[in-house]
Amino acid sequence: MRNIVSLFILLIINSFAVAQSSTDNQVQSFVNQQYPSLDTLYKYLHQHPELSSQEEQTALLIANELRSLGFEVQERLGMYNLAGVLKNGEGPTLLIRTDMDALPLEEKTGVPYASTATGTNAAGETVGVMHACGHDIHMTVFLGTARTMVQMKEQWSGTLVMVAQSAEETGFGADALFKANLYDKIPVPDYAIALHDNASLPAGTVGYRAGAFMASVDMVDITVYGEGGHGAAPHTTKDPIVLAAQMINSFQTIVSREINPINPAVVTVGSIHGGTVHNIIPDEVKLQLTVRSYSPQVRNRIIRALKRISQSHAQAARLPEEKYPTVRIRDPQTPATINNTELTNRLTTVFKKMLGEDKVVETPPNMVGEDFSLYGMQDKKVPICMFWLGAVDPQKVKEAEETGTKLPSLHSPFYAPVPEPTIKTGIRAMSAAALELLEK
Ligand SMILES: [Zn+2]
Ligand SMILES: [Zn+2]
Structure with missing residues (x-):
């Protein structure tokens, strides 16, 4: 009886495989x-x-x-x-x-x-x-x-x-x-x-x-403000290019120092634009970033860190609060x-x-x-x-x-x-x- 049952099962399996092929x-x-x-x-x-x-x-x-x-x-x-x-x-x-x-x-x-x-x-x-x-x-x-x-x-x-x-x-x-x-x-x-x-x-x-x-993917736009002027008189300005450079370097510590290494995450600055010629310090620099992660917790932590680092560097550069960088997360976010x-x-x-x-x-x-x-x-x-x-x-x-x-x-x-x-x-x-x- 067992043999008949197993033969029957075998036949079903075989006919399934044949049907599929x-x-x-x-x-x-x-x-x-x-x-x-x-x-x-x-x-x-x-x-x-x-x-x-x-x-x-x-x-x-x-x-x-x-x-x-x-x-x-x-x-x-x-x-x-x-x-x-x-x-x-x-x-x-x-x-x-x-x-x-x-x-x-x-x-x-x-x-x-x-x-x-x-x-x-x-x-x-x-x-x-x-x-x-x-x-x-x-x-x-x-x-x-x-x-x-x-x-x-x-x-x-x-x-x-x-x-x-x-x-x-x-x-x-x-x-x-x-x-x-x-x-x-x-x-x-x-x-x-x-x-x-x-x-x-x-x-x-x-x-x-x-x-x-x-x-998940977030596209982030950061505008760094400063106070422009003559390239030969940097002490009379607040240079947004130097500020942006400091911010970009500090962003490298978000993934390496703030996120648990077990959790995958990426922060890439893909674009930086500011200034026009050699001898003018501009009053604005624009950055475009992509942020990648696998969990909303990690993603939110990165966004908070971007805002915190941007603001603290502007503060250290003695910029008034109304000239702190703006950090804008583009809609829609891709989960x-x-x-x-x-x-x-x-x-x-x-x-x-x-x-x-x-x-x-x-x-x-x-x-x-x-x-x-x-x-x-x-x-x-x-x-x-x-x-x-x-x-x-x-x-x-x-x-x-x-x-x-x-x-x-x-x-x-x-x-x-x-x-x-x-x-x-x-x-x-x-x-x-x-x-x-x-x-x-
Ligand atoms: Zn593609
Ligand atoms: Zn594709």
């Missing part, structure tokens, strides 16, 4: 058949990048394709954010998100389909524009997944929501989407998932991490991306079965940020999971490891993901995740 086979053959058009789509998006919050044509392209696939599409949900809903019977609701924006960079990859596009930045300057963060890969995988899910409609049940988001790079896009009350306009998802291409993992692999995945453990484990199991154990790697947390975190932080706490999609030629990864050379990072003008294996793996992984979560 045959589903993946179907996905793969569909993706192979679709690939020529996906390749054209990817290269078109790559050559037509649009800056954050200006993604008008990109959004139109995505909205049109989702509509032609049978999704009910709502556009302009704050900026160019859009959402497509496909109801396919009873079951859970899954949200899949892509971002759409590119970066103000002139491409230097030398690939035949390199971008030569230009755009106008917020300051009104003409700048090169490039998909240097791979959001064109994300969009191609996103539409490839939408096509696959429509093709395989008989094999799942539930509601699929596809969200294409504006302005991820500036941190305004998801904020605008939720200020436009996304979750009142679509069925509230039971899960929200997304992927990001990865500039150090080989194509054909995915990376995952349950829990802490990406850091840390914390992947739901149960959801991440569920997806990781599916990925390992499909791609093989060695192609699914656990990655360490990272101090970059992502406004995808907001999808899990609304009134309903939707479980979220973002995973990495390897995008680099495996041979190049190997060479870099052997020689100790550095690969171009995301946001580098030299970053060029390898399209075919990256896009195909992305669609296989995203479709497998969707089919798992919307299982009949």
Whole structure:
């Protein structure tokens, strides 16, 4: 009897594995058949990048394709954010998100389909524009997944929501989407998932991490005031350049002396502007900082320290109180991306079965940020999971490891993901995740 029971269990397990691999086979053959058009789509998006919050044509392209696939599409949900809903019977609701924006960079990859596009930045300057963060890969995988899910409609049940988001790079896009009350306009998802291409993992692999995945981000503007005058008579002035220099040095002690070393944190001064010529002491210096951490406590402590240090240096320079530096935290703040453990484990199991154990790697947390975190932080706490999609030629990864050379990072003008294996793996992984979560 025991034997019969275990044989029966074995049969169930086997038939499950067979079902899963045959589903993946179907996905793969569909993706192979679709690939020529996906390749054209990817290269078109790559050559037509649009800056954050200006993604008008990109959004139109995505909205049109989702509509032609049978999704009910709502556009302009704050900026160019859009959402497509496909109801396919009873079951859970899954949200899949892509971002759409590119970066103000002139491409230097030398690939035949390199971008030569230009755009106008917020300051009104003409700048090169490039998909240097791979959001064109994300969009191609996103539409490839939408096509696959429509093709395989008989094999799942539930509601699929596809969200294409504006302005991820500036941190305004998801904020605008939720200020436009996304979750009142679509069925509230039971899960929200997304992927990001990865500039150090080989194509054909995915990376995952349950829990802490990406850091919180604050952009901080500090204006340092002084009393300007002749460069030859510093004693008649209060020099804001010297004051700013002292403040910047003291900021280096926040992470090193005030934060428990167990807690990750970053304070970077990324920009300093003041003065015009050699011999004039200006009366103002402007600093721009980025602050990263994983907990609100650490984040608040850093912000308090920035204010305290700024003020105390101004006081030491005998500036009157009304000329103390102003420390402004830009809105919106991007919270840390914390992947739901149960959801991440569920997806990781599916990925390992499909791609093989060695192609699914656990990655360490990272101090970059992502406004995808907001999808899990609304009134309903939707479980979220973002995973990495390897995008680099495996041979190049190997060479870099052997020689100790550095690969171009995301946001580098030299970053060029390898399209075919990256896009195909992305669609296989995203479709497998969707089919798992919307299982009949
Ligand atoms: Zn980016
Ligand atoms: Zn990105």
